[in-house]
Amino acid sequence: MTRLEQRESAVVNVLVQGARLFDPVEGLDVTADLLIQDGKIVQIGDKIAAPAGTRVLKGMGKTLLPGLVDPHVHLRVPGQEYKEDCVSGSAAAAAGGYTTILSMPNTDPVIDSGATLEAALERAKEGAVIQVGFLAAVSVGREGESLTEMRDLADRGAVGFTDDGSPVESARLMRRALQYVRPLNLPLALHEEEPSLTRGGHMHEGAVSATLGLGGWPGIAETLMVARDIRLAEQEGARIHLQHISVRTSIEEIARGRERGVRVSSEATPHHLVLTDRAVLSLDSNFKMNPPLASEDDRQALIEGLKTGVIDCIATDHAPHAIHEKEVPFEAAAFGVTGLETALPILLEELVAPDLVPLETIIRAMTEGPCNAFDLERPALRVGATANLALWDLEARWVVGDRPFRSKSANSCFLGDTVRGMCLVTIANGRLAHDELEVLA
Ligand SMILES: [Zn+2]
Ligand SMILES: [Zn+2]
CATH class of the missing domain: 3.20.20.140 (Metal-dependent hydrolases)
Structure with a gap:
């Protein structure tokens, strides 16, 4: 049985408001809210209310990808x-x-x-x-x-x-x-x-x-x-x-x-x-x-x-x-x-x-x-799925190497190139894995 491992941490409660939800495998390309509770996607729809203890991410102009x-x-x-x-x-x-x-x-x-x-x-x-x-x-x-x-x-x-x-x-x-x-x-x-x-x-x-x-x-x-x-x-x-x-x-x-x-x-x-x-x-x-x-x-x-x-x-x-x-x-x-x-x-x-x-x-x-x-479980923007997704600003442009890499190494072949799309927040297996918004705040 294939094993995937990850550090133990708390599962998240997050509401993404008004983002473009794009998952072509699910046939999904809509602007809507997506609610994650206890690390699972529980609702996709319009004007979802945030339950107590839920972090709200403003998604306008942003794209949620699997x-x-x-x-x-x-x-x-x-x-x-x-x-x-x-x-x-x-x-x-x-x-x-x-x-x-x-x-x-x-x-x-x-x-x-x-x-x-x-x-x-x-x-x-x-x-x-x-x-x-x-x-x-x-x-x-x-x-x-x-x-x-x-x-x-x-x-x-x-x-x-x-x-x-x-x-x-x-x-x-x-x-x-x-x-x-x-x-x-x-x-x-x-x-x-x-x-x-x-x-x-x-x-x-x-x-x-x-x-x-x-x-x-x-x-x-x-x-x-x-x-x-x-x-x-x-x-x-x-x-x-x-x-x-x-x-x-x-x-x-x-x-x-x-x-x-x-x-x-x-x-x-x-x-x-x-x-x-x-x-x-x-x-x-x-x-x-x-x-x-x-x-x-x-x-x-x-x-x-x-x-x-x-x-x-x-x-x-x-x-x-x-x-x-x-x-x-x-x-x-x-x-x-x-x-x-x-x-x-x-x-x-x-x-x-x-x-x-x-x-x-x-x-x-x-x-x-x-x-x-x-034979891995596919990350999907689907109600009932464990949250494996990321919120992107697909239009943001940045220069590779301007910010330090998270990797220990910097041998990128794109150093100095202008690229497009910044990953703001990543939730992996229901857990917060990357939070650019926290850094920017
Ligand atoms: Zn090789
Ligand atoms: Zn290789």
Whole structure:
């Protein structure tokens, strides 16, 4: 049974007055009041009276959205708390309107045993302000040689399995992993990279890498593994979730697999949706990530894939690193960027405001998509549901980096960019998780 953990705190009584309530999965787009009592949504309607002891939030001009769900976060727990921890990472997520996040097991030690998983869940229970789940590793030590005790890890609450940070290089091990997870009905989340093609690569292979003389990382390295794993999942009848898809050819493979009925979900990151390898011309290491930023044609394919549903999740791959790991020459810098605090705001600015992607599509990919992929309860603006929601000013514009990050790390690829949409209040699992209004008051 999948476990999500969050710090114990009081459930809230809140009345949101006169906000736009937008939840496309519920078919809801109205201006109304929404009443939360004891952490549950109990009424949606006009002119609701606030019961005694209820905090009133003026919602005029604001939008109430369902809580966002991020299926791909690196909380760095256990062992790398100098980069991030459950307190800082979940606070960063809450500030970005998230109410549930899933953390990756490429930690120190790797989450590859029941004891390590339990310890990580315990950290979340002590410190996380929103709900946190963990994926466990596919292979012991993420070394790609022998499988972890998947049944035991599933029994103790793993949400799925991944060797993220690395691919499962051996097709034989991948096949066996698929055979093991099939009866557990949990997804394998896959970082797709053919390592013999990416060795020595620092950025996308193309005109920009040639100009800079930096080692190239060909897009086909991702697509080959995507094709392999879709075929293996099809043969074994198991579910796979493809992480941070970045190039057009991979999307074509996913679309073909879906047509054949393969159970494959996939995610794209905000940075791959709005940036290309041209950003690397600055040699700023905050544009160094795995997979690398690809071409404009690849970016257009990701946007199209999001609109057609081939890409059904938006995931940040929030990967915090300390300054000493990033403020070094590009080739020496660690791969990865933060993303929880900027995800929806950069997408609102770059995709929704210019009418490239409807808000509905973005919200579905940040709620319904990840919940379907990992069998999580979907945050919904619905009477009877536990309050997992956030109040946004979708028109507020702000500059990334002007305010300190909640994350312990500041390796954002959007530093200095003007973005759109500020999350004012987040309520996760009926509990107050983020309160910008308190700060502004
Ligand atoms: Zn990865
Ligand atoms: Zn990752």
